[in-house]
Structures are given as C-alpha cells and as structure tokens.
Amino acid sequence: DTGVSQNPRHKITKRGQNVTFRCDPISEHNRLYWYRQTLGQGPEFLTYFQNEAQLEKSRLLSDRFSAERPKGSFSTLEIQRTEQGDSAMYLCASSLQGALSTEAFFGQGTRLTVV
Amino acid sequence: DAKTTQPTSMDCAEGRAANLPCNHSTISGNEYVYWYRQIHSQGPQYIIHGLKNNETNEMASLIITEDRKSSTLILPHATLRDTAVYYCIVRVLQETSGSRLTFGEGTQLTVNP
Numbered sequence: 224d225t226g227v228s229q230n231p232r233h234k235i236t237k238r239g240q241n242v243t244f245r246c247d248p249i250s251e252h253n254r255l256y257w258y259r260q261t262l263g264q265g266p267e268f269l270t271y272f273q274n275e276a277q278l279e280k281s282r283l284l285s286d287r288f289s290a291e292r293p294k295g296s297f298s299t300l301e302i303q304r305t306e307q308g309d310s311a312m313y314l315c316a317s318s319l320q321g322a323l324s325t326e327a328f329f330g331q332g333t334r335l336t337v338v
Numbered sequence: 339d340a341k342t343t344q345p346t347s348m349d350c351a352e353g354r355a356a357n358l359p360c361n362h363s364t365i366s367g368n369e370y371v372y373w374y375r376q377i378h379s380q381g382p383q384y385i386i387h388g389l390k391n392n393e394t395n396e397m398a399s400l401i402i403t404e405d406r407k408s409s410t411l412i413l414p415h416a417t418l419r420d421t422a423v424y425y426c427i428v429r430v431l432q433e434t435s436g437s438r439l440t441f442g443e444g445t446q447l448t449v450n451p
Contacts, residue, residue: 265441314381329381
C-alpha cells in the first residue's frame with residue numbers, strides 16, 4: 224500500500240499523559256499536513272511542512288502540541304499534558320508541490336480518546 | 339479562502355444520480371472549487387476540482403455556473419458506498435499555502451437501497 228499511513232489508529236490515554244502520533248506520507252510527496260477533526264465537524268488545519276521545514280501553524284496548535292518532520296519524510300505530532308478537549312481524530316495528509324498542485328491524500332487518521 | 343454553503347443532508351436512491359449543490363457567492367477569480375468526501379471513520383478523499391469549466395473524471399462531474407457563484411457535484415449512478423460527507427471547498431492555489439484546505443461541515447449524502 225503506497226498511501227498515507229498513520230499510526231496508531233486508536234489511542235486511549237489518561238488526562239495529563241503525553242502522546243505521539245506518526246504519519247508516513249506518500250514517498251514522493253514533499254508536503255505534509257496535520258488536521259484535527261472533532262465529531263460532526265469538518266477537519267481543521269493544524270500545521271504544514273514542506274520537506275523538513277514547518278511553514279505554517281494554526282492558532283489551534285497550542286504550545287502543548289509540537290510537530291516534527293526531521294528528515295523530510297515521516298512526521299510526528301506530540302501532545303503534551305493531554306486534556307479531554309484533545310479527544311479527536313488526528314488526520315495527516317500529503318501532497319506534491321507544484322504550480323497547480325492538486326489534491327491532498329489523507330491517511331485514515333489516529334483517533335485519540337483522553338479519559 | 340471563500341466561504342461555501344452546502345445543505346446539511348441529502349438522500350438519494352441507489353442507481354440514481356446524486357446532485358450535490360454548493361454556493362460560493364464570494365469566490366474570487368483565482369479560486370478553484372474542490373470537492374472531497376469522507377466515508378465514516380476514514381480520511382477525506384479527493385474527488386474533483388475545477389476553475390471555470392465543467393470537469394468530469396471517473397468518480398464524478400463538476401458543473402460550475404457561468405458566474406462561478408455556485409457549483410454542483412454529480413455522482414451519475416450513486417451506490418451504497420457513496421454514502422459519505424461531501425465537502426465543497428474553494429481555495430486559491432498558492433505555492434506558499436500548499437494544499438491547505440478549509441473544510442466546512444459538508445453535506446451528509448445517504449444513498450438508500
């Protein structure tokens with residue numbers, strides 16, 4: 224399977240714990256995005272990388288959230304001191320840079336439940 | 339990116355065409371219309387996009403009005419597997435913003451047997 228891969232698919236954690244999610248984009252895609260989706264809402268943009276550079280961060284990305292893409296390939300999203308409000312689906316997407324870049328390809332997401 | 343308005347939900351009979359409308363009356367001349375869908379518990383999936391002309395691919399057709407203030411996504415022969423939330427998104431293609439997408443709440447399409 225050469226699509227976007229996210230791990231784990233599901234994560235249950237206790238409030239206050241740290242969690243880390245991983246995203247492996249489509250191999251030739253140099254752009255990588257993180258989104259968050261809560262029940263009944265559309266996905267909300269969190270942050271975006273071009274290669275290893277983090278070019279944009281949403282105001283939704285509080286200081287408890289950090290994302291990295293150290294070698295311009297896979298990315299990790301860490302949430303420190305989780306809160307119940309962090310419970311959501313975390314989606315990763317990748318795309319190829321281009322003058323008329325088209326679609327982003329999404330992974331199946333990591334569903335986080337904070338108890 | 340321009341705001342879009344979509345109906346909250348729609349129903350369609352299996353085998354019939356599903357026509358999903360989207361209003362984007364504030365669209366700018368350089369903004370494209372994109373459609374994605376999200377089947378339950380999966381990530382969004384790209385369907386089609388266009389600027390001015392009507393577009394067709396193996397999944398759907400996109401009809402954009404001449405004034406570009408609205409569009410319709412057409413699934414010509416809906417199947418049960420087309421049951422999903424459909425998102426209409428308008429955006430400028432800029433190198434600096436990549437493919438960042440602003441999703442609304444979309445239309446829940448239910449295809450009935």
